[in-house]
Amino acid sequence: MPSDAVTHRPHVAVVGGGIAGLTAALEVLEALPDVNVTVLEAADRFGGKLRVEPVAGCVVDVGAESLLATRPEALDLARRVGLEADLVVPATTSATVWSRGALHALPRATVMGVPTDPRAALGLLSEDEVERAVAEEAWPEDVVEGDVSVGDYVGRRLGRAVVDRLVEPLLGGVYAGHADRLSLRATVPALWERAVRGESLLAPLPVRAPEGGAPRSPFTGVRGGVGRLPLEVVESLRTRGVLLRTGAVVRGLERAGERWRLVVGSAADPVALEADAVVLAVPPTPTSRLLAELAPVASRALAEVETASMAVVTLAVRRDGLGDLPGSGFLVPPVEGRAVKASTFSAAKWEWVGSLSSDVVHLRASLGRAREEAVLQREDAELVTLAVAEVGEVLGRPLPPVVDHHVQRWGGGLPQYAVGHVERVESVRADVARLPGVEVAGATYDGVGVPAVIASAARAARGVTDHLMSTTASPGGSR
Incomplete structure (x- = not known):
């Protein structure tokens, strides 16, 4: 180490106080307890879409x-x-679909609405529509080699009614999007895997015996509300000394020697904040704006993500x-x-x-x-x-x-995972990887569900801690 090295505690700035940003902050601190962490949230409260x-x-x-x-x-x-x-x-968990003036039970064995047995959807589908689905047609090229929309692939193979009456309502519930625009690979990877292997979409689902023999619900709630989750993470961060700021709009990100400088606050009264690493856990549009000069490829790809x-x-x-x-x-x-x-x-x-x-x-x-x-x-x-x-x-x-x-x-x-989304995310991460200590996280990347968002935050936190450990002698060591 040079004799004039400055000893300091590394500082991590997390932009975004939704569950992604809060989780990233917690993960960084659990790996490196001596790091200083600041969470910057533009809104007046933390938690994002959990409230x-x-x-x-x-x-x-x-x-x-x-x-x-x-x-x-x-x-x-x-x-x-x-x-x-x-x-x-x-x-x-008994859900129904309102279609043609009546409520119909949603078939239990489906993959994002695609039934393993179309006959179970009779009523929701007409007899002719059930027969069309049972007579599953092959994809013109037998196997899928490039990404396609959910609507195009399922519609060609099972008929448009399966898309309109079964797939669309489920996709709408998860993504608030449309089957003809959403990527099969990104939104229904189980069907994508079958598509690239040229397998039937109606193949039975693999059965996994639950521990204890009793069936488990695929969903869990929190007594008092799922919105309690980010509030409890906030309290955990407070007890660890994290600086948590609301009303903190981040308007710029730039290099400052070996560190990063964030421009925070109003355009009339900006404040500079320096950090050794940064997690961008905000939607695609603000992330695109912050990366415009630093990672133009990533910025352009993020600008293409509709919400x-x-x-x-x-x-x-x-x-x-x-x-x-x-x-x-x-x-x-x-x-x-x-x-x-x-x-x-x-x-x-x-x-x-x-x-x-x-x-x-x-x-x-x-x-x-x-x-x-x-x-x-x-x-x-x-x-x-x-x-x-x-x-x-x-x-x-x-x-x-x-x-x-x-x-x-x-x-x-809700970000829209359009056709080509997986490749788009790969290009974002490859370009951001050129920025030492900068990571991205949130619903834009690997899934819009809460577990997927948390996983993206954990991935970003690992990138930050790896960077800090490679550039410091210890969590509180010398630069």
Whole structure:
């Protein structure tokens, strides 16, 4: 080491205080406890699309309300921050699809709506449409060599009705997108693998015997709301001395010798913040802007990633007169031309929600799809009226009086994994890899679900810690 080396604690700046940024900060600190970490969030609160709010005096989720349990990352994080005792399974996962004026059960054995036995979808599909799916056609080239859209591939092989009535509502629920634009490889990798091998889309699903012999739900919730997860991570970070800043807009990123300089604050009053490593855990558009001069290839690729906006309308209606709710909720295919794309009967799906009040019942409606944001230009009151009318129509009876409501808008909240998305992400990461100590994370890269987002954050944190360990003698050593 040079005799004039400056001894200091390395500083990591995390841009974005959603679950990706918060997880990245936690992972860095668990690997290198002596590092200084700052989390910069442009909004007035942390948590991103995981959020709880009071509705009729009861705190419920107004963002994501379940965690995929077939992957470990989200459940592991929940346990690490003290939520293990509050992890719960749904009381029911029986979902339906509103199609052709009636509710139809969603076949249980599907891959993103593609049924292993099309006959199980009779009713949702007509007899002719079932016969078309059973008579599965081969792909013209036998195997898929380049990425294709979900709609194109499934439609050619099983018929358009399978796309319109089964695949679209599920894709809409996850991505708020459309099958004809979304990448088969990126959004349904299980079908992609079959496609490249030239296998049938109707092959039976592999059966895995669960431990203990009892079937497990593919989803898990959190008593008190999934929105508690980022709040608990925030508390864990606070106890470790992390500087957590809200209202902190990062407007620029530039090289400062061997370090990085972030420009934070308003254009009229910018403040410089230097760091040894940076995690960019924000949506594709702001990430593209920050990388424009440093990594132009990555910047251009990120600028190509569209995002969809949506709104979640949470209703608290009087329990008297509501009657029984059919399962956990329903999905609506775009072909139906409705404003509501899905509804969750929260009080039926989650026992803890159902027991919140003896007087009211909580349920949700989701509105908005990619390139169909016109409905979201309506005032909150209009969205509530739409949700009440359409949910009541599906149930076949008017909803009881609404005691309270909450409208949560997620502007540009869901990145669209268009055809070629996997290659696009690879080009982003390859270009960013030229920037020592800079990493990217979030829903843009490897999946929009909470576990996938957490996994991307852990990957970014490993990149940061590897960089710091390679450039310092120790976590608190000399440069």
